Amino acid sequence: MKHLDELSDEKLVQKIRSEEKELYREIIKRYEGKLLRYAGYLVRDEDKAADVVQEAFIKAYKNLNGFNINKKFSSWIYRIAHNEAMNVINKHRKTALLNEEIDLNSGIDLEDDLIKKELKEHAHYCLDQMSVIYSEPLTLYFLESRSYEEIGDILRIPMGTVAVRISRAKAIMKKICKKR
Amino acid sequence: MQKKINSKQITLDSHKLNMETIVMEKIKSGKVEMKPRWYFVAGSILMTAGFVGLMAGAVFLVNLTIFLIRKRGPGYGRLEMMLDSFPFWIPIVAVMGIILGIWMLKKYDFSYKKNFHLIVIGIITSIIIAGLFIDYLGLNDVWSHQGIMRRLYQQSENSNPTPGWMKNGYEIRYNDN
Structure with missing residues (x-):
């Protein structure tokens, strides 16, 4: 059996679906940091970000059979986290409004x-x-x-x-x- | 050399530690279960069937509208009469079917990768063309005289402007005379 680290996300998902649930721990390990950081930037609150990510992992697990393994797992789980974060943002109405003073068409590009x-x-x-x-x-x-x-x-x-x-x-x- | 640890890192690590345990506990205890594969297959089949059914229904209703316009049509100088007695619920239901179909289409993965406005215009154009084509072939004339559709066509041809359920419970009765 290949070492877990060598398995792609998609192969790992295949194994979780067919063999053992315990391998889902590896998915959590791979993505918790990334998703916490991502959700943190969206909801701007560490505790809420943790709730978002936890809920995203639970939803991802529930819907694991609906994931198409020919696609990228990372995009799929990020999408779930995005939806969860948006729910929280809408709930708490914490969206930052676009600063009207900023000129979008300045045309200046930064490195x-x-x-x-x-x-x-x-x-x-x-x-x-x-x-x-x-x-x-x-x-x-x-x-x-x-x-x-x-x-x-x-x-x-x-x-x-x-x-x-x-x-x-x-x-x-x-x-x-x-x-x- | 002593490594500097910031408080934010500690919070993040504690979240990580808890999360893995909490999620895996829920999975192992059976509180959180994977939805079976057939659930997604059935969902996908129903979605496709629903979309195809809605589009077929919309083509049929558009065709029926064209048929009724042709039969009662303004071409004979009866526009006002046609507007008074036209069963407007038919095109309204057709439009609602198209809107629902487009909403369903938005759920598919490809919808955001392609030009969705173009897809919508394509669908609406195809439905109208299909309705006109059926009319051109004269299929609706055949359907109005025989087969399972005969009743519906004849009812629509002699129908009230709106069905009873659209009149807040007041059903309008017309005298045959």
């Missing part, structure tokens, strides 16, 4: 490395100023290292829209960081 550095240093401050529709793809792209295609699958939006939102988010980011 990705600089954005990444800024995000890591001032992540919470910068992301808090942005609407969730911009902060979420930015977080997924720069902090969670997801591809445009994966982001599209998680947010269920076309890849073109992902590109536009990330580009606008970068412009907003630049404005916010400049202000700071």
Whole structure:
């Protein structure tokens, strides 16, 4: 039997579905950190983020037979976490409104490395100023290292829209960081 | 060298530790169970059948609308009369069927990867074309005289403007004379 670490998520899911439930622990180990961080950026509260992720793992387990193993498991579980986080956000009405003063069409593009550095240093401050529709793809792209295609699958939006939102988010980011 | 530990990291780690235990406890105790495979297969079949059924129903009702317009149609200078007696519930139900079908289509994975507006326009155009094509072939004339649809066609042809259930319980009775 292959060592668990060598198994892809999709193969692991196949095993959980057919063999033993205990292997789901490995899925939790692989994703809890990533999802906690992701949910944390969305709901902006550690305890709520933990609830979101716990509920996401439970829902993912319940619906494991509905997962298509020809697709990426990471996108699927991120999507579940996204839905849970959105439920919490809608419930608590904590969505940050887009700052009207920010000009989206500034056309100035920042170097990705600089954005990444800024995000890591001032992540919470910068992301808090942005609407969730911009902060979420930015977080997924720069902090969670997801591809445009994966982001599209998680947010269920076309890849073109992902590109536009990330580009606008970068412009907003630049404005916010400049202000700071 | 002493490693600096921040409080945020401690909170995150404790969440992680608890989460794994809590989730696995729920799974092992049977409180959380995987939905069976047939549940998803049945869901998918029902969804597809529902969508196909709605679209077929919409084509049929659009065709029936075209048929009724042709029979009572404004072409004969009877627009006002047609508007007074036209069974508007038929196109209304057709439109509702299309809206429901589109809503169901949105649940499919491909819907956000393709240009959804184009898909919707394509579906609506196809339904109208299919309705016109059935009319062109004269199938509705055949259906109105024979087969299981005969009754519905004849009822619609001689029908009230709206069925009783759409009139808040007041059923309108027309004299044959």
